[in-house]
Amino acid sequence: MHTALLYLITVLIWGSTWFAIEFQLGDVAVEVSLVYRFGLAALLLWLWCWWRRLPMRMPLPLHLSVALMALLNFALNYYLLYQAQLYLTSAMAAIAFSTLLLMNIINTRLFFGQPIAKRIYVGALLGIGGIVVLFAPDLAERSLLNTSLLGLILVLSGTLSASFGNMLSVHNSRRGLAILPMNAWGMLYGTVALTALALLNGKSFSIGSTPEYLWSLLYLSLFGSVIAFGCYFALLKRMGPEKASYVIVLFPLVAVVFSSLFEDFQWQLSTLIGFTLVLTGNALVLTPFHKLKPLWLRFKPRKKLATVP
Template sequence: MKSAALYLATVLIWGSTWLAIEFQLGDVAVEISLFYRFAIAAILMWAFVLFKNLPMRYSWRDHGFFTLLALFNFGLNYLTLYWAQNYLSSAMASIAFSMLLVMNIINTRLFFSKPIAKRIYVGALLGVLGIASLFWPQIQQFDLSNGTLVGLLLALSGTFVASLGNMISVRNSQRDIGVMQGNAWGMLYSAIGLAVYVLISDVQLTFTAPASYWVSLLYLAIFGTVIAFACYFALLKNIGPERASYVIVLFPLVAVVLSTLFEGFEWQTNTFIGFSLVLFGNAIVLTPTQRIKAFFATRNSLQNRSVPS
């Protein structure tokens, strides 16, 4: 029951953050919004690790990787995804981001020489076909000035950057660096980096925004960044990374439902086909071949029993 509650919380929170991001766009510069978000998250994360008295001293080399983690996982990827949602609905952005699963597997092969199972190629192909189906009307009228295609390219770029950040996280884990400690340093460096960028750029620090902006900001910082990560890390410990990774398959469902209800997201034939292909492809990627064979073997056995002799 505890794992089920953690799983449900992670899916619902991360699925809803895409809609919350919509309230961050327009009134305040994206860079400022991200600075606020990660400054709040860093304060909360550091309060947690200090309260738990977790070890926080690491080598200069490790701090170099914490800086890369900040750039890839808590900086550039979010910045790119926020930009993407200037052109895409929260539903479309979340579906594009679900390709993170395939990118993680490919990058794990490139950086850590982990072999890729044959089913991964099938799942990846279905995912690519799904994305192509979702954006088929724009692909047919290919034009770099097309806002939707720009949004897609930004979303996929942000997803790839996030995957690189995940590889940094894997490296840190192999060095026996706690996930909470690594993220605390990463969020701190991200907040500092964004603050420096704001200071040297023409972006103006502003505190005038609608109440919806501040509510969504607190939701993204507290729930979307701190609580959701804490739930996900607890799942990794309780049920393992393979089963926990199914959140990547499920949270687009939440995002699409919320976008349909609150953004007027319209379902077309290509939307149904593309969404189904992406979800099915990710499910294949996450399901071991042995489990697939066992499923069909069990089904055939039941069918044979039901046939009268």
């Protein structure tokens, strides 16, 4: 699949999942809802791999690596994010989670020794700054005391867990592990870990009966887990964590659209400035200027070849 299409799918789906998560919170325990989400996603992935006859066997060291990736990326990460949305709005949680880009850039340098172009740091800071400006009215109105501070800590902790999981995903891909089998095993291991957590916490495995809960669960399982993670891990393998994770900065823009449609989000000057900063940062991160032909060479007229009379 073309890289731009992978970006678009990941941004649109993950940008909308923050709103869908709101329908998962309430009567059903967080860890139980996550068991349903990743259990269904694992089932769909295993059926797809079986239908495509993809090789699913792995040596034990790879199983251990995938299990750790699942614990960080699917279990701990989402458990903390769901808990955070009990205290924060989906927009606030999405803003805080967008720091994953900076965490991935730092961890890529630490774990893989990969040099990072200066433009990526500048672009990332512009993107993060754009998100902050975009939601400046919400940030100004909310106090970081009590529950809000707890929610912020939970989001940042989940984000750090996701970043470590991203590093393991890149490591596993470089060892030749295909994306779909890796995700199938990972979501299975994540489901087992979340089930154990629910049992340890004494949670009952009830299920929400409202249409909103059931439809959001299906959407989060199929689109938010199976499709979006497949596209994102493909971007990680193709482009590296520092560029692929820029989708994390872009998807809050989708959250703005959902807030405008369903939560009466008010467009202000800060909205326009935030969009401009994020789009500028996106262009800066994704454009390797040193590989581009200078503009004047592109439009320089070609010399006409002499013709033989």
